[in-house]
Amino acid sequence: MARAVRNFLKAQQVQAPVELYSDWLSVGHVDEFLTFVPTSDQKGFRLLLASPSACLKLFQEKKEEGYGEAAQFDGLKHQAKRSINEMLADRHLQRDNLHAQVNMVVLGKYLGIPKPYGPIINGRCCLEEKVQSLLEPLGLHCIFIDDYLSYHELQGEIHCGTNVRRKPFPFKWWNMVP
Numbered sequence: 001m002a003r004a005v006r007n008f009l010k011a012q013q014v015q016a017p018v019e020l021y022s023d024w025l026s027v028g029h030v031d032e033f034l035t036f037v038p039t040s041d042q043k044g045f046r047l048l049l050a051s052p053s054a055c056l057k058l059f060q061e062k063k064e065e066g067y068g069e070a071a072q073f074d075g076l077k078h079q080a081k082r083s084i085n086e087m088l089a090d091r092h093l094q095r096d097n098l099h100a101q102v103n104m105v106v107l108g109k110y111l112g113i114p115k116p117y118g119p120i121i122n123g124r125c126c127l128e129e130k131v132q133s134l135l136e137p138l139g140l141h142c143i144f145i146d147d148y149l150s151y152h153e154l155q156g157e158i159h160c161g162t163n164v165r166r167k168p169f170p171f172k173w174w175n176m177v178p
Contacts, residue, residue, distance in 0.1 A: 059088055
């Protein structure tokens with residue numbers, strides 16, 4: 001974080017700045033691996049964080065259920081398919097986690113999420129199904145959008161091609177007393 005920005009945030013005295021390191025990413029933006037979504041509980045929001053280990057755990061569960069041959073990118077013309085078995089055996093993939101990002105656009109209770117093209121099990125993408133099972137109980141609606149050729153191949157995702165008009169908070173946060 002630039003020193004001027006850090007000093008400005010500290011001077012607000014509302015909350016100490018939280019520094020998140022994203023220099024390990026090729027783009028370097030923090031929204032490549034985390035985002036905030038609204039909820040209707042007392043807190044009013046949740047922080048979503050990309051979890052490559054949760055994805056690998058899901059793939060391991062699906063393998064143990066007998067779906068090891070289900071393939072990532074099934075139905076995508078310009079991408080080689082990779083089975084769950086192949087992905088779990090690929091130590092470089094596990095180390096690098098190249099395909100694991102949270103990179104969506106939040107539109108109130110609606111989430112525009114890049115279509116993951118995960119392994120199809122019982123006619124459904126197991127990655128989409130898992131994300132929905134985690135987010136829909138919070139009152140959120142998951143909409144998976146095919147952006148593979150238009151953005152993902154060009155090192156971007158859904159939020160790179162969108163512009164959201166945000167509604168400001170009803171209270172003046174800068175008047176808060178620490």
